[in-house]
Amino acid sequence: MSVIMHTLHVDLGERSYPVYIGRDLLADGEVLARHLGGSEVAIVSNETVAPLYVAKVRGALGEGRRVTEIVLPDGEQYKTLHSLEHILERLLQERHSRSTTIIAVGGGVVGDVAGFAAACYQRGVGFIQVPTTLLAQVDSSVGGKTAVNHPLGKNMIGAFYQPRAVLIDIDSLHTLPARELSAGLAEVIKYGLICDPAFYAWLQEAMPRLLAREESALAEAIERSCSLKAAVVAADEREGGLRAILNLGHTFGHAIETAQGYGAWLHGEAVAVGMLLALRLSVARGWVDAAEIPVLEALLRQAQLPLEIPAGMTPEVFLDLMGRDKKVVDGCLRLVLLRGIGEACVVADATTAELDTLLQDAVARAKSRC
Amino acid sequence: MSVIMHTLHVDLGERSYPVYIGRDLLADGEVLARHLGGSEVAIVSNETVAPLYVAKVRGALGEGRRVTEIVLPDGEQYKTLHSLEHILERLLQERHSRSTTIIAVGGGVVGDVAGFAAACYQRGVGFIQVPTTLLAQVDSSVGGKTAVNHPLGKNMIGAFYQPRAVLIDIDSLHTLPARELSAGLAEVIKYGLICDPAFYAWLQEAMPRLLAREESALAEAIERSCSLKAAVVAADEREGGLRAILNLGHTFGHAIETAQGYGAWLHGEAVAVGMLLALRLSVARGWVDAAEIPVLEALLRQAQLPLEIPAGMTPEVFLDLMGRDKKVVDGCLRLVLLRGIGEACVVADATTAELDTLLQDAVARAKSRC
Numbered sequence: 001m002s003v004i005m006h007t008l009h010v011d012l013g014e015r016s017y018p019v020y021i022g023r024d025l026l027a028d029g030e031v032l033a034r035h036l037g038g039s040e041v042a043i044v045s046n047e048t049v050a051p052l053y054v055a056k057v058r059g060a061l062g063e064g065r066r067v068t069e070i071v072l073p074d075g076e077q078y079k080t081l082h083s084l085e086h087i088l089e090r091l092l093q094e095r096h097s098r099s100t101t102i103i104a105v106g107g108g109v110v111g112d113v114a115g116f117a118a119a120c121y122q123r124g125v126g127f128i129q130v131p132t133t134l135l136a137q138v139d140s141s142v143g144g145k146t147a148v149n150h151p152l153g154k155n156m157i158g159a160f161y162q163p164r165a166v167l168i169d170i171d172s173l174h175t176l177p178a179r180e181l182s183a184g185l186a187e188v189i190k191y192g193l194i195c196d197p198a199f200y201a202w203l204q205e206a207m208p209r210l211l212a213r214e215e216s217a218l219a220e221a222i223e224r225s226c227s228l229k230a231a232v233v234a235a236d237e238r239e240g241g242l243r244a245i246l247n248l249g250h251t252f253g254h255a256i257e258t259a260q261g262y263g264a265w266l267h268g269e270a271v272a273v274g275m276l277l278a279l280r281l282s283v284a285r286g287w288v289d290a291a292e293i294p295v296l297e298a299l300l301r302q303a304q305l306p307l308e309i310p311a312g313m314t315p316e317v318f319l320d321l322m323g324r325d326k327k328v329v330d331g332c333l334r335l336v337l338l339r340g341i342g343e344a345c346v347v348a349d350a351t352t353a354e355l356d357t358l359l360q361d362a363v364a365r366a367k368s369r370c
Numbered sequence: 371m372s373v374i375m376h377t378l379h380v381d382l383g384e385r386s387y388p389v390y391i392g393r394d395l396l397a398d399g400e401v402l403a404r405h406l407g408g409s410e411v412a413i414v415s416n417e418t419v420a421p422l423y424v425a426k427v428r429g430a431l432g433e434g435r436r437v438t439e440i441v442l443p444d445g446e447q448y449k450t451l452h453s454l455e456h457i458l459e460r461l462l463q464e465r466h467s468r469s470t471t472i473i474a475v476g477g478g479v480v481g482d483v484a485g486f487a488a489a490c491y492q493r494g495v496g497f498i499q500v501p502t503t504l505l506a507q508v509d510s511s512v513g514g515k516t517a518v519n520h521p522l523g524k525n526m527i528g529a530f531y532q533p534r535a536v537l538i539d540i541d542s543l544h545t546l547p548a549r550e551l552s553a554g555l556a557e558v559i560k561y562g563l564i565c566d567p568a569f570y571a572w573l574q575e576a577m578p579r580l581l582a583r584e585e586s587a588l589a590e591a592i593e594r595s596c597s598l599k600a601a602v603v604a605a606d607e608r609e610g611g612l613r614a615i616l617n618l619g620h621t622f623g624h625a626i627e628t629a630q631g632y633g634a635w636l637h638g639e640a641v642a643v644g645m646l647l648a649l650r651l652s653v654a655r656g657w658v659d660a661a662e663i664p665v666l667e668a669l670l671r672q673a674q675l676p677l678e679i680p681a682g683m684t685p686e687v688f689l690d691l692m693g694r695d696k697k698v699v700d701g702c703l704r705l706v707l708l709r710g711i712g713e714a715c716v717v718a719d720a721t722t723a724e725l726d727t728l729l730q731d732a733v734a735r736a737k738s739r740c
Binding site for chain 2: 081085088089092093095097098119120121122123124145146147150152153155156157158159160238323324326
């Protein structure tokens, strides 16, 4: 029996949509049917998630619909143009028309690739996000960023394309591996750091319950995260300004992911280390009290997230990869830093010397902990 | 010395943009500069057009800009995901940031692929159309449809992505091969047929001057075509309804292009034959006087366009390929027909029997003229 615990709204004019948070939503055919454009549906998932949940979603769709299932391999290394092509080719082979709705059932990779496919197929078809990982539930499924990676940079090819609805089924977190749960918690912590000190304080207290997957704690964390994200996205859909604060830790994090090879580090793990680097830089600038560093370290450690950059990554590698980041505008690297806990800002004046000092220090610390 | 002869506006709210029609606009740095987002520019062209015009555009951009030139092979057969990838890879290699503007200098293929690249690169960068063929000037450069082809269907992968400006330089038509000029005239004739009987009558009188590339006649034909297109697009940007009338002849035409292999027939040639088929079907339904058939035949012949379907194409091949068309919605093939000259409508009730009769007749006529 499905239960909707919260309904949020992402307010984007004619592109507005609801985010439902609840239990057993995957099996709720009535909610799904509200957001389908026609009788044709394509469910995109991956090899790990498909056996767990696709039959359930398919069952919820009921009779009388033409449904194509498209299953990708599991992992960030498959978030590629090649996977995009595979989806598009299957849609063409099965003669899906423009009235098709693509339903993404899986984590951030599935949602990002399927969403980009929805944006491109016949110049745009309907799209519903059914995120089954914590990271996708609190971050990537809301806001309309879709993309694939390129060997020269993460998320470099994509579209802003809003879903018609997001269905967050908390029950799906019961099958999530611990490492993936932790990766999702990194993005949850991010919201506290960038714009909600009370939430940041709550997380320090609630972390054991979140790791124990207590339903009420998870629902609270997801609802707060999605509300904060929805507000930021509504104010700045295409990242003209404010939305960039959601990228706290991401410029460093993307460099780690790209250098290690997509899939070696989880996105949330790389973001955790990146947030700590951004906090250290903010402290070095005198913007945040140095006492906040051990607080964040303790929280990340509690969430079972890494604190140090990967062995072997030099400042040169970081600077080279960060120079390719989307946050570079007219030659200036833009970084998200903190003016205080809960107060993010975007700077374009980070000097190479400043970054080099930060990264040399990070290399030394990573070595000393090995 | 550049001269702006007409400035039209495509009215799409915050996505509105001007269409400039004039002489020597390619060399007008001031007009270009008005629509650049930053100091970074990528010019996308093809092997045929690049030697003629890219240096001119580059010169007009002046000093102090970082410019990357990307040259594709010439032809519809290169309107592929592969060409898209090539553009995106070059942009990444040259570290183009999100403030880059992509300028498409060429025909419809260059504009469609470069526009799709602009839509996808870092989820969207600035885009300026500089169409150098008549077909691109009167049709594909205005309205924001971008796409690449797939072996299973034409324009199946793409985006609605509006340019920031369209610069139509009539001088560039002096280097256009005669066959390409004729292909462009097919789309010009289309506007008369779907919504402007006076323009249709004018074309019958002006055709010799258009073929002789008389500047004033070309400027008039381009201005009328772009105005009609801008009005239709402003009323229905994403082809929810009205915009579909711009596809007169295109469902038949796409089947011809796909069956013959992209590039064998020019798009305008296939559309010419397709328009005649749509007119014949409209006559068969009793909606248009049969006397209009020889009128259109004479006009197409005068414009040096084909009248018959390619040898070897059977009704079965047509019906199979048309069934894959984007105009199929929930299993119904939608076709643009005429209620009269200058009055297009979209029908969803064409029967297989009706189409089979039309296409059998077309096969017989093609044979008898061989």
